[in-house]
Amino acid sequence: MPRTIVDIHVLQTVPPSNLNRDDTGSPKTARFGGVVRARVSSQAWKRSTRTAFQSLLNTAELGVRSKRLVELLGDEIRRQDPSLTETAPQFAKDVLTAVGIKTTPPRNKKDAPEESGYLVFFSNRQVTSLAELAVEAARTGEAVNKTEARKRADTEHSVDVALFGRMVAEVTDLNVDAACQVAHAISVHAVENEYDYFTAVDDHKQEDVEEDAGAGMIGTVEFNSSTLYRYATVDVDRLQDNLGDDKAARRAVEAFARAFVLSMPTGKQNTFANRTLPDAVLVVLRDTRPINLVGAFEEAVTGQSRIAEAIQRLASHATDVHTAYVERPLAAWTFGPGERLAPLSALAERGDVDATIAALGEAVAARLA
Amino acid sequence: MTTLLLRLSAPLQSWGTSSRFTRRATDLVPSKSGIVGLLAAAQGRRRTDPLEELLSLRLAVRTEQEGRLERDFQTAARQGERTPVSVSTRHYLADAVFLAAVEGDRNLLEGLQDALRRPHFPLFLGRRSCPPVGQLDHGLHDGSAVEVLGAQPWHAAPWFRKACKRPRAFLDLVADCDPGEPRAELVRDEPRSFDPHHRQWEWRSVLRHKPIEVDNPDFRGEATSSWRDGRRDLDFLGAL
Secondary structure, three states, rough: OOOEEEEEEEEEEEEEEEEOEOOOOOOOOEEOOOOEEEEHHHHHHHHHHHHHHHHHHOOOOOOOOOOOHHHHHHHHEEEEEEOHOOOHHHHHHHHHHHHOOOOOOOOOOOOOOEOOOOOOOOOOHHHHHHHHHHHHHHHHHOOOOOOHHHHHHHHHHHHHHHHOOOOOOOOOOOOOOEEEEOOOOEOOOOOEEEEEEEEEEOHHHHOOOOOOOOEEEEEEEEEEEEEEEEEEEEEEEEHHHHHHHHHHHHHHHHHHHHHHHHHHOOOOOOHHHOOOOOOOEEEEEEEOOOOOOOOHOOOOOOOOOHHHHHHHHHHHHHHHHHHOOOOOOEEEEEEEEOOHHHHHHOOEOOOOOOHHHHHHHHHHHHHHH | OOOEEEEEEEEOOOOOOOOOOEOOOOOOOOOOOHHHHHHHHOOOOOOOOHHHHHHHHHHEEEEOOOOEEEEEEEEEEOOOOOOEEEEEEEEEEEEEEEEEEEOOOHHHHHHHHHHHHOOOOOOOOOOOOOOOOOOOOEEEEEOOOOHHHHHOOOOOOOHHHHOOOOOOOEEEHHHHHHHHOOEEEEEEEEEEOOOOOEEEEEEEEEEEEEEEEEEEEOOOOOOOOOOOHHHHHHHHHHHH
């Protein structure tokens, strides 16, 4: 099967805001190229992508679903513990009952393994972990734990974990390596944090004529504004491995691309109303290795038309890297508002968000087939 | 002896060998465990697979650009909840560049070079959020790891070399050494197993070599005698 990697590069400008702060309340920063840059940590944007992802992907629409669960689980149990060859179907049925799925013998087929009453989607990882539960039950002689079985059978959680990896350490997710990688977003230019001194008026006190004119509360909010370079990569082969199904992998890639591009962390959003959409997005499909283009901004962007310069730098750096290391992307798409996008539209097919994501899905599906 | 040269550069990178619980530290140089992990990932070994021939590699690291220590505050909350269940401090090296020399069998290193060009798993420098920038693989060279690093030009970024304002620079070198070596330091950095259920490291002996002197190709102008850079300038006292 050919290798498939999806790289997503985003240039996004945020107005004065504090998207992601550290324990002192300051916006996060990082030094790069000798100057201080604004930073949004990878975990912050990954979380907002994850939240958006869950609302975009309806797990009921996922690809391969089957009723032959006893057979599916039975085979995996046999693979994990060959001594259970005879009793595998029984243990499989026990696990499924613990999950809450009823199985009955299929009509018109004698001696065939039992089937569930409706179609269920189980990723590869889920089948493995449910089989592990059965093998353990066989070993200890105890009944299968219902809560544990239900947790492992949670499909929504499973697709999410296959793509993003575990967020809060759960023992069952210990062996999963996330299929996506999200880098820390850093600004393309030098940034200085600024302070907004605010007062909060006590209305009751204000109306009282005898009281002084002092505020009820005073404080400062730290903020900065920046044009961020964001990068994420999805290893489609690893995703397909984790999920075990082509169609599910395709839908997950499409949903991830849309969620990553359009989401934003919610830090201080009511104070600053900073929800913007990206100025430029470049999606690259490759078959060798993920390539991060942050090197384009190692020398901080200076000058007045920052966004236009950033787009120009991204395009020329991408061209330089591809030439120097003899890399030929399989396909590239770009979208973003206005004529500023011209340098990128020379490298990639320009469209809109829907067209790009649809084309990405098609390309991924073709390679997975 | 053959050596594979790697240039490790990224806006943020992190190489922890002594982290405990919620305080995740980083060393000031790349760890052997991190680099073996990177090579194993490129080859396609899962965390539960044995490391075999990768354990025979010897590592030396030269610091091209020290970078700065950054502290990242991280919380993790369950989906839909606001109260974090985990609060941790993670340290990173920002703006750092290192040259790592991996010494071993030629066939193995050629295979690793191919693997780095088409890695099986996405690569990262210490933590998953730190993808490498630029070309990782800088070729196979003859000689031991320390010899190869002694001969390499300065691989720091041009802005850093220009800012250095001196015609020559001294770069730190840290390398694997024999356990019996008198000035060896011990780091728990020799990977035995990356299995998430039972991760294991053994003690690694490292030696800080004499700093390597390199030319600064971006130096413009006169050399100034600066007493601010105490250690470097006092080297001439050795001649007295």
